[in-house]
Amino acid sequence: xxxxxxxxxxxxxxxxxxxxxxxxxxYLRALTALSERSVPTVSSEELAAAAGVNSAxxxxxxxxxxxxxxxxxxxxxxxxxxxxxxxxxxxxDWPVVIVGIGNLGAxxxxxxxxxxxxxxxxxxIDADPAMTGRQVAGIAVQHSDDLEKIISDNGVSIGVITTPxxxxxxxxxxxxxxxxxxxxxxxPTVLSVPDGVDVRKVDLSIELQILAFHEQRxxxxxxxxxxxxxxxxxxxxEQGPDGDVPAVMPA
Amino acid sequence: xxxxxxxxxxxxxxxxxxxxxxxxxxYLRALTALSERSVPTVSSEELAAAAGVNSAxxxxxxxxxxxxxxxxxxxxxxxxxxxxxxxxxxxxDWPVVIVGIGNLGAxxxxxxxxxxxxxxxxxxIDADPAMTGRQVAGIAVQHSDDLEKIISDNGVSIGVITTPxxxxxxxxxxxxxxxxxxxxxxxPTVLSVPDGVDVRKVDLSIELQILAFHEQRxxxxxxxxxxxxxxxxxxxxEQGPDGDVPAVMPA
DNA sequence: CCCTGTGAAAGTGTTCACAGCT
DNA sequence: AGCTGTGAACACTTTCACAGGG
Numbered sequence: 001x002x003x004x005x006x007x008x009x010x011x012x013x014x015x016x017x018x019x020x021x022x023x024x025x026x027y028l029r030a031l032t033a034l035s036e037r038s039v040p041t042v043s044s045e046e047l048a049a050a051a052g053v054n055s056a057x058x059x060x061x062x063x064x065x066x067x068x069x070x071x072x073x074x075x076x077x078x079x080x081x082x083x084x085x086x087x088x089x090x091x092x093d094w095p096v097v098i099v100g101i102g103n104l105g106a107x108x109x110x111x112x113x114x115x116x117x118x119x120x121x122x123x124x125i126d127a128d129p130a131m132t133g134r135q136v137a138g139i140a141v142q143h144s145d146d147l148e149k150i151i152s153d154n155g156v157s158i159g160v161i162t163t164p165x166x167x168x169x170x171x172x173x174x175x176x177x178x179x180x181x182x183x184x185x186x187x188p189t190v191l192s193v194p195d196g197v198d199v200r201k202v203d204l205s206i207e208l209q210i211l212a213f214h215e216q217r218x219x220x221x222x223x224x225x226x227x228x229x230x231x232x233x234x235x236x237x238e239q240g241p242d243g244d245v246p247a248v249m250p251a
Numbered sequence: 252x253x254x255x256x257x258x259x260x261x262x263x264x265x266x267x268x269x270x271x272x273x274x275x276x277x278y279l280r281a282l283t284a285l286s287e288r289s290v291p292t293v294s295s296e297e298l299a300a301a302a303g304v305n306s307a308x309x310x311x312x313x314x315x316x317x318x319x320x321x322x323x324x325x326x327x328x329x330x331x332x333x334x335x336x337x338x339x340x341x342x343x344d345w346p347v348v349i350v351g352i353g354n355l356g357a358x359x360x361x362x363x364x365x366x367x368x369x370x371x372x373x374x375x376i377d378a379d380p381a382m383t384g385r386q387v388a389g390i391a392v393q394h395s396d397d398l399e400k401i402i403s404d405n406g407v408s409i410g411v412i413t414t415p416x417x418x419x420x421x422x423x424x425x426x427x428x429x430x431x432x433x434x435x436x437x438x439p440t441v442l443s444v445p446d447g448v449d450v451r452k453v454d455l456s457i458e459l460q461i462l463a464f465h466e467q468r469x470x471x472x473x474x475x476x477x478x479x480x481x482x483x484x485x486x487x488x489e490q491g492p493d494g495d496v497p498a499v500m501p502a
Numbered sequence: 503c504c505c506t507g508t509g510a511a512a513g514t515g516t517t518c519a520c521a522g523c524t
Numbered sequence: 525a526g527c528t529g530t531g532a533a534c535a536c537t538t539t540c541a542c543a544g545g546g
Contacts, residue, residue, distance in 0.1 A: 044505075059505090060507085070506075088463055088467075089467030102358070113456030114455075188280065190301070206277065218432060308517080310529065323527050
């Protein structure tokens with residue numbers, strides 16, 4: 001399975017698979033809930049059920065982080081919360097800016113999940129002068145003219161784009177030029193960014209279209225003689241990572 | 252994945268890979284833009300660039316739909332728009348209900364991407380009597396007492412949940428009991444549903460945590476001698492099912 | 503025995519490279 | 525010649541099943 005170097009007992013492995021990274025926040029949530037109920041330890045089976053995955057996958061995922069469990073017993077909840085938080089980088093503070101304070105931007109500003117982990121809404125930015133100074137979620141909206149200054153003054157490296165699609169790319173360019181290196185994009189636009197900048201996209205219309213595809217298939221296959229029975233996908237999360245091949249791929 | 256068997260031999264007929272399905276809406280969007288500019292044909296290279304994927308992947312994806320291109324020329328834009336729309340089930344009307352009309356629910360109700368394809372917001376539902384009758388995006392909010400009747404009167408099979416996490420599961424149960432078979436869940440909760448019901452999840456906090464992971468890694472590897480250079484991931488979403496703090500969650 | 507940790511097998515997705523049609 | 529369509533190679537992910545420590 002290795003690209004040449006197959007060794008290392010995996011204490012602090014360097015290559016956590018992307019699929020695993022995407023599940024760590026899930027485990028963290030389930031663990032946080034257990035922690036609040038003062039549950040001291042949990043088995044892979046129980047935790048997997050709470051997170052909605054199967055236990056083999058969970059154990060495999062944890063094996064990339066190291067051996068944090070105890071055979072015959074399970075995992076120490078507090079210890080695991082700490083390890084996963086650290087691995088995800090949540091033990092530090094991440095100032096975030098939200099650009100585009102429409103309905104969606106306001107919804108995000110009010111979203112509790114931001115503050116609940118290391119994320120802090122450092123600023124809300126909008127291009128409409130009428131919005132400037134208005135309070136949203138207890139934060140005064142600032143004008144986009146000051147975007148660069150806001151980014152650098154607050155040491156922001158993560159930006160959230162909730163603007164109309166027409167201006168998303170130029171907002172993105174300005175964010176990147178100002179030093180942002182991770183972007184969460186809600187605009188239905190393909191953003192192009194230089195190497196070294198991560199973009200994740202959330203696209204409502206795409207999610208619905210995927211549901212429609214499966215929905216249509218359910219209806220259509222009720223009377224099919226040849227097709228195998230389709231048992232609907234339980235939790236949908238596949239999606240195609242893709243990318244466009246950056247220059248260098250780590251081995 | 253609770254699903255017993257989701258095996259798909261895909262021998263020759265209906266077996267479009269999930270990863271391909273997830274990209275079809277992307278292609279469709281790019282094609283629609285070309286169509287609006289009256290571009291008659293497009294090559295895999297051009298379309299791939301517009302959609303942000305590579306051309307080999309795009310051709311492979313299209314090959315699952317059939318041979319809709321012309322060698323030496325490319326793809327007919329209008330024809331492809333039609334074929335993909337049909338494949339995704341967008342040639343029919345999909346009435347959708349949104350349950351939970353807070354900031355996020357209102358944002359979704361106003362989101363243009365809904366109406367732009369076959370989706371139509373058939374009803375907005377909220378448990379707060381103070382919301383009942385209020386107009387959001389030109390639609391009167393209805394009380395959740397009438398949820399079952401609304402679903403069946405409108406023939407709704409797709410539901411969107413934008414409620415607080417604490418009530419998401421019970422809303423989900425009622426939707427399913429009333430006949431909804433596809434759910435788009437924005438609440439940070441793991442929903443359990445019977446077989447035959449699809450759930451897709453959008454979780455803002457998870458997306459941010461994934462970004463934070465990569466962000467942290469970038470910062471940490473600036474001075475690593477042994478590690479290969481990390482070229483950031485171009486792409487976007489992979490998603491992760493998830494669930495969070497069920498009990499008490501301030502903020 | 504318990505339950506974790508992990509090789510190996512199976513399944514899924516991506517990329518390559520070129521055959522074959524226009 | 526140009527560009528699609530695709531088998532085959534490669535890469536990544538999930539699942540299985542069991543070795544091995546507590």
